[in-house]
Amino acid sequence: MSRKEVEREWVTAKPQGAAHAEDGLIAFTKCHGLGNDFVVVDGRAEPFEPSDACIRWICNRHLGIGGDQLLVFETPRKPETAARLRIYNIDGMEAETCLNATRCAAWLLMEEANSDSVMIETIGGLIRGQRAGDHRVSLTVGSAKWDWQSIPLAGPLDAANGLLDSGPLANPIAVNMGNPHLVYFVPDRDALDVPALAEPVQKSSYLPQQANIGVAEVVSVDRIKLVVYERPGILTKACGSGACAAALAAWKKNRILSRDVTVEMPGGLLEVSILEDEALVLTGSVSVAFHGFFQSSEARHFGPGGNTRFP
Numbered sequence: 001m002s003r004k005e006v007e008r009e010w011v012t013a014k015p016q017g018a019a020h021a022e023d024g025l026i027a028f029t030k031c032h033g034l035g036n037d038f039v040v041v042d043g044r045a046e047p048f049e050p051s052d053a054c055i056r057w058i059c060n061r062h063l064g065i066g067g068d069q070l071l072v073f074e075t076p077r078k079p080e081t082a083a084r085l086r087i088y089n090i091d092g093m094e095a096e097t098c099l100n101a102t103r104c105a106a107w108l109l110m111e112e113a114n115s116d117s118v119m120i121e122t123i124g125g126l127i128r129g130q131r132a133g134d135h136r137v138s139l140t141v142g143s144a145k146w147d148w149q150s151i152p153l154a155g156p157l158d159a160a161n162g163l164l165d166s167g168p169l170a171n172p173i174a175v176n177m178g179n180p181h182l183v184y185f186v187p188d189r190d191a192l193d194v195p196a197l198a199e200p201v202q203k204s205s206y207l208p209q210q211a212n213i214g215v216a217e218v219v220s221v222d223r224i225k226l227v228v229y230e231r232p233g234i235l236t237k238a239c240g241s242g243a244c245a246a247a248l249a250a251w252k253k254n255r256i257l258s259r260d261v262t263v264e265m266p267g268g269l270l271e272v273s274i275l276e277d278e279a280l281v282l283t284g285s286v287s288v289a290f291h292g293f294f295q296s297s298e299a300r301h302f303g304p305g306g307n308t309r310f311p
């Protein structure tokens with residue numbers, strides 16, 4: 001049996017509602033887009049509403065399952081959509097969007113329905129996913145927002161008075177891709193200690209909801225190297241919305257000459273096509289790593305102040 005057949009068998013054989021087996025076990029799928037990894041729980045048949053502590057435990061790489069985010073499928077509100085996708089950061093905060101997560105969700109939902117396209121509801125709106133080859137998914141993503149209120153910033157970008165600068169990270173471009181991003185262009189991405197430089201910017205009072213901090217190097221007219229220090233303070237192997245933000249920012253500032261951009265991230269390549277109306281098509285690989293069950297009661301050891309069981 002090929003890997004694809006095994007995956008499809010799991011997805012289709014998994015009974016709806018297996019999210020909550022009788023003995024308190026909750027089924028999950030672990031998947032990733034270029035190493036940006038997610039724990040997915042299907043809460044369509046039976047709601048799954050994890051506490052912050054539960055989310056922190058699930059995402060913890062030492063004490064839980066481990067992932068950059070927890071994804072929960074909910075029953076969609078619109079009939080033409082396959083699921084409503086909720087996205088939770090490792091601290092329990094709900095993110096408005098995560099495009100690698102949406103690509104992974106699209107893959108799982110298309111496998112489940114044996115279809116080539118899918119419409120997914122997110123709190124940021126509807127997103128269409130399409131197969132783009134074996135374990136490759138494209139998303140069509142709506143236009144970005146550029147005004148400071150929508151990012152959101154505390155005021156206009158040019159009034160930040162250095163609050164958004166950090167050493168060689170200066171003159172950011174702010175864009176909301178559904179979630180907030182700052183993109184900094186630098187001559188050599190790999191020479192920088194990105195977490196140390198990005199952390200003070202991310203926590204700046206000029207970013208009322210913080211932001212994902214992208215550090216980008218233009219390597220040719222159609223290629224960018226990028227790393228993203230995501231909210232709430234993790235350097236991820238890849239970031240779909242960050243790739244879109246960097247490609248758009250580079251295009252707007254004439255740093256690249258092609259509307260078809262390859263974004264090279266530590267975990268691999270994402271392709272971003274910038275359409276005439278600044279809508280985007282984001283394409284890249286997705287992988288299903290494994291499936292399993294967890295006991296939600298494990299999370300009780302994660303109190304609001306952190307992990308109480310393993311101090």
Ligand SMILES: N[C@@H](CCC[C@H](N)C(=O)O)C(=O)O
Pocket residue numbers: 036089095096097098099100101179180212230231232236238239240241242
């Ligand atoms: N941490 C982010 C959401 C995650 C973005 C993601 N990795 C992507 O692929 O777009 C946030 O808080 O906005």
